[in-house]
Amino acid sequence: MNKKVIFQNLGLLDYKEAWDYQDEVFKNTIALKLKKTREDASIETPNHLLFVEHPHVFTLGKSGDMSHLLTSEKELNKKGVTFYKINRGGDITYHGPGQIVGYPILDLDNFFTDIHKYLRFLEEMVILTLAEYGLSATRSEGETGVWLDVNTPFARKICAMGVRASRWVTMHGFAFNINTDLGYFDHIIPCGIKGKGVTSLEAELGKKIPLEEVHEKLLKHFEALFKVEFLKK
Numbered sequence: 001m002n003k004k005v006i007f008q009n010l011g012l013l014d015y016k017e018a019w020d021y022q023d024e025v026f027k028n029t030i031a032l033k034l035k036k037t038r039e040d041a042s043i044e045t046p047n048h049l050l051f052v053e054h055p056h057v058f059t060l061g062k063s064g065d066m067s068h069l070l071t072s073e074k075e076l077n078k079k080g081v082t083f084y085k086i087n088r089g090g091d092i093t094y095h096g097p098g099q100i101v102g103y104p105i106l107d108l109d110n111f112f113t114d115i116h117k118y119l120r121f122l123e124e125m126v127i128l129t130l131a132e133y134g135l136s137a138t139r140s141e142g143e144t145g146v147w148l149d150v151n152t153p154f155a156r157k158i159c160a161m162g163v164r165a166s167r168w169v170t171m172h173g174f175a176f177n178i179n180t181d182l183g184y185f186d187h188i189i190p191c192g193i194k195g196k197g198v199t200s201l202e203a204e205l206g207k208k209i210p211l212e213e214v215h216e217k218l219l220k221h222f223e224a225l226f227k228v229e230f231l232k233k
Helices: 015-038 074-076 115-131 184-189 200-205 211-226
Strands: 003-010 048-053 057-062 082-085 092-095 099-105 136-139 143-148 154-164 171-175 229-232
Touching: 003 082, 015 048, 015 082, 015 171, 048 074, 048 211, 074 082, 092 171, 092 184, 099 211, 115 136, 115 143, 115 154, 115 171, 115 211, 171 200, 211 229
Parallel strands: 003 048, 003 229, 057 082
Antiparallel strands: 048 099, 057 092, 099 171, 136 143, 143 154, 154 171
């Protein structure tokens, strides 16, 4: 089993360009996995982790509800915001500058074949990172992602998650609000969850945090949880 993960920081990149890139990596991994099954059992399937920031964009998962987009697409275009219906799980979410979006493209046969465990590990990576900033974050029962002040009137999400998997190969991932302009969430019902807020690391700490600093903490916890070795590209 291959425990090495190729890490790439793609910087600020258009959502469609990043989606096309991760889809190419995803399909290539599946193709290699099929070749391994049919022709050569010694083939190692690769694992990738992409970090990226996107220009302002809303994305709607395959089970999402269009009514959770509260602004017309025409109005979004005027504001310079794009919109995509995509093939991940989950409902509607926002990506934009100041947010770390992570796309792990892993062959879970290299780790464990359990999507729920996979999501819990991604959540734990963010929870451990937030703890380094003195924030006590947790999960909210029945709601994927990472939250603060769960089970109070002040419950707010700081990291959203939505994934897709085929033949145990994953794509899509998480969106962690660092220095994010939270005003854009006013145009949607985030993740289709009514009556709960959204926050960012900047909003909680009262200061901007360098994204590279958070990158390093996330990578450290990902490495420990998944027991991997990073290869930086």
